[in-house]
Amino acid sequence: MSRAVLSAGSNVGDSLGYLRSVVEAFADELVAVSSVYATPPWGGVEQDDFLNVTLLVEGPGTARDFFERGVELEQAAQRTRDIRWGPRTLDVDVISVVTDGRVVVDDDPTLTLPHPRAAERAFVLVPWLEADPDATLWTPAGERPVRELVAELDPAERDAVRVVGRLETGGRA
Numbered sequence: 001m002s003r004a005v006l007s008a009g010s011n012v013g014d015s016l017g018y019l020r021s022v023v024e025a026f027a028d029e030l031v032a033v034s035s036v037y038a039t040p041p042w043g044g045v046e047q048d049d050f051l052n053v054t055l056l057v058e059g060p061g062t063a064r065d066f067f068e069r070g071v072e073l074e075q076a077a078q079r080t081r082d083i084r085w086g087p088r089t090l091d092v093d094v095i096s097v098v099t100d101g102r103v104v105v106d107d108d109p110t111l112t113l114p115h116p117r118a119a120e121r122a123f124v125l126v127p128w129l130e131a132d133p134d135a136t137l138w139t140p141a142g143e144r145p146v147r148e149l150v151a152e153l154d155p156a157e158r159d160a161v162r163v164v165g166r167l168e169t170g171g172r173a
């Protein structure tokens with residue numbers, strides 16, 4: 001049994017529809033879902049703002065299973081990978097996974113866990129904290145409450161991430 005934190009983002013095409021496709025695909029495993037946030041682009045590439053959402057999901061299977069389902073959803077959104085940290089129809093990142101009560105820590109480049117850049121990203125941390133106020137993130141410096149990581153973000157970055165709506169979950173989260 002695994003519990004995973006997934007971050008979905010989009011800034012090309014029907015962004016809200018792509019995020020909805022992720023929530024629908026995980027509907028039966030949804031534990032919680034954040035609001036939808038509009039977020040300035042992270043990573044230095046000039047591009048449109050993103051919409052981001054964070055999901056907590058729980059189900060049988062491994063971290064790799066969640067990752068592969070995310071890749072399938074990216075493919076269904078005709079996601080292309082042109083520029084690193086550049087525009088995309090849909091990105092599904094696996095942020096953190098707990099399997100059988102243990103945090104999965106893995107430096108495999110195909111699926112690095114926890115996601116190595118999560119602690120720096122307001123667009124991941126702020127929605128995650130909303131969905132799970134008691135969340136913690138394993139970092140090389142130890143287990144950190146997400147609440148503290150959010151408090152340590154650059155205030156301008158934290159404040160630039162704003163709620164723009166909610167996705168329908170059919171009452172499942």
Ligand SMILES: Nc1ncnc2c1ncn2[C@@H]1O[C@H](COP(=O)(O)OP(=O)(O)OP(=O)(O)O)[C@@H](O)[C@H]1O
Pocket residue numbers: 081083084085086091092093094095108109110111112113114115116117
């Ligand atoms: N935890 C993870 N979640 C999703 N992809 C990962 C993870 N760890 C490693 N990857 C790998 O990262 C590669 C690049 O993914 P992608 O193009 O989505 O990166 P990105 O979104 O531009 O950047 P970032 O990895 O910083 O979010 C993928 O081929 C994927 O295998």
Ligand SMILES: Nc1nc2c(c(=O)[nH]1)N=C(CO)CN2
Pocket residue numbers: 008009010039040041042043050051052084085086091123
């Ligand atoms: N705000 C925000 N910025 C990003 C995002 C994202 O989802 N949200 N995804 C990226 C792809 O690597 C690069 N930059």
